[in-house]
Amino acid sequence: MISRPAARRTTPRTLAVLLALGATLLPTAPAPAIAVPPPAPASERELVPGVAPGHGQPWQVDTPDQQLAPTVYQPTPGEDAVEPRHAPAGAYAPIEYVPLGEAAARVACSRQAGPYQRQVERWLKLRVDGRQSAADCGAIRAFQKKHGIKPAIGFAGPVTWAHMQLISARKNPNAAGKCPVRTHKVACVDLGRQLTWVQQGRKVVFGPVPVRSGRAGYRTRSGWHRIYWRHKNHVSTLYGTPMPYSQFFSGGQAFHASYGSVFSTVGSHGCVNLRLGDARRLWGVLKKRDWVYVWGRRPGS
Template sequence: MKRIRIRRGLAAAAVVALAAGCTAQAATTGTPEAKPSAVESGSSTPTATPGKTASATPKATPTPTPTKTTPTPAPKVVMAVGAKGAQVRELQARLRQIAWFDGVPTGTYGTVTAAAVKGFQGKRGLAVTGTTDTVTWQKLLGMTHKPTADELNGTVAGRPAGKLDARCLHGRVICISKTSRTLSWVNDGKVLSTMDVRFGSQYTPTREGTFSVDFKSRDHVSTIYHTAMPFAMFFSGGQAVHYSADFAARGYNGASHGCVNVRDRAKISALFDQVRVGDKVVVYW
């Protein structure tokens, strides 16, 4: 009787044990315990997906086709020191238009012309050689106009007038630009004449600002320096606009003591006749 009870007890325990594990077994019935995935285990090795075969050969990265570059040809020499002729004269006249060459065009490429070319090249970010190569020549052609006969002979510089300051747009104004080194005679915004000018040195600078003509003297002589100042039009103390024989002879190699020098005698003479005492004078950069 006891044996029967013991067996029945063991059978009941087996039933209880089976009931306790049925859920987990139901999820894995007939299947071995699954290994943790790569994400769960922290492994960087991906788990192969059943039914798919992973390819062991990576795709080849296409090799870029090298781009062929054509080397830029070196600039060719157009003119250099020692050259002579009409093209050199044109070079000098064009440099004179933009205030790099101050002398009279001679047609001879010397040290003065080479220095002017160097200045032009340095200002434009070109190789500073003093030799006019194809790059320098094309740059200069683009910035200047074809010289006239008077420009080639040195009678006029052909320099364009500076951009008018707003103070020059109304009334009768002697408008003087230090940037372009030009004087423009302006009436109500219209430019009637333009001429090259030179200013004082760093020790005797020409004052900038708005002034008016307070005194005119056709044959004036400086009481301080005892030099001639023909067609003088005073606008700021002892500073005046006047003709300068030194400027006509030496160009920008010299400087004034603060006055505005004009080198074209005919133009300053005509200006002197038109300007009245009280007319405005504007000096600006």
Template sequence: MIRRVAALVAVVLAAGLALLIPSSAQAAGCSPRTGPAQRQVEKYLHLKVDGKASQADCVAVQRFQQRMGIRPTAGYAGPLTGSIVTRLANASYSKCGANGGIRVCVDLTHQVFWVKRNSSLAYGPAPIRTGRAGLATPAGLFRIQDKKVSTVSTIFKVKLPYWERFYADMGFHQTTTYLYDGGSPGSHGCINLLPIDARTLFKYTKYGTPVKIFGKKP
């Protein structure tokens, strides 16, 4: 069952990428080069799995990188692209449970979130960044308690676009830095989202929307 869910997620994601990225952007600067994560990425994106980069592979990988905010977006299946694929493929989709409406799901272990409507995938999955050691994002069942299109943290004095509070002073918001900054130990407890995900999640939720957070950040 878990494998079927993961496979469905990959198919939905692959199909959705074509709608999110304009064709002119997909082809820009795409020169096929086989990367160390080539076979892994091909499998996840439902491409021909031969471990060799083709022009079609390059465009598909580039499209994935653009959607996931990965830099550079050259269509090269490098280590970062491979690690994001691993996180999305291995997320524990069956652990979020279900309810009679919208539910936001957060897998701390794999640093991934998605949205469910009843028992079906409504949006995502997509990568996230959660709290650092000492300021860990808590696991549990919470609800959206506050929403603001734009606000500023009174503690850290930073902008919080598409703010959605779910516990204490922690919430979802758009990251204002590169999500995959290797030097960052994590957030101050909030769940950092890519811009497209922050905007879209804001549209899905309302006051009281359940947020299921599970697992433990590595």
């Protein structure tokens, strides 16, 4: 007679294994959402600095700026007597943002149309079709080499276009008449071209210089403002980051120096960032109660 197999006993060890297996099959609760900053413009999301940064410089610099009105107090004479620390060597080097693949391959001449292809073609008086050609690349490379923009691979990126806009604005930044002319000083902030200058009447007394304004979700507020508080060695009360030569004009939004490139594809948290030398000169031009006029819109914001 064939006997039936004996029933298997469930040992504590077997039970533990089965419970562990069941736990892995159970649906898990979704991870909590993590707040992330708004993305860069679609045309710039895959762009990276084409040259390794200098010593101590990160690939992407986005100095967190103050969003809320600071606790206004009178800096001691000693505080504003001390000059802010110098920027690291190479902090403001004109490093172009290029496609990741071309940066890795170290191409000599880009075959891709950049996010500012048409604008750059028009500025260089090339055929404006928005397509990269060998002639386009050669002309863009020549401009980049002349102005020290690296890598000079002919890619029509944001740094190349920013330099062209600055060059065009040097003779008369207010040629379009967008910044109101007054007998008193007016600090003009052109968000569309990412430029700032100061004019008194029709005379430009400072700039134009490149700036970085607020990104999407943190736009620099447009319209008329007045400088209401200045602090040469201010530190953000929200982020604990340095804001050299701060001149506040709208709540927590201020002119101040940044220790990283103002040409980055990501904007600030609302402030108008300048290179250290430009912020130092602007500090000597403006004073409390001077007027500021902001208009336009930062590309991609």
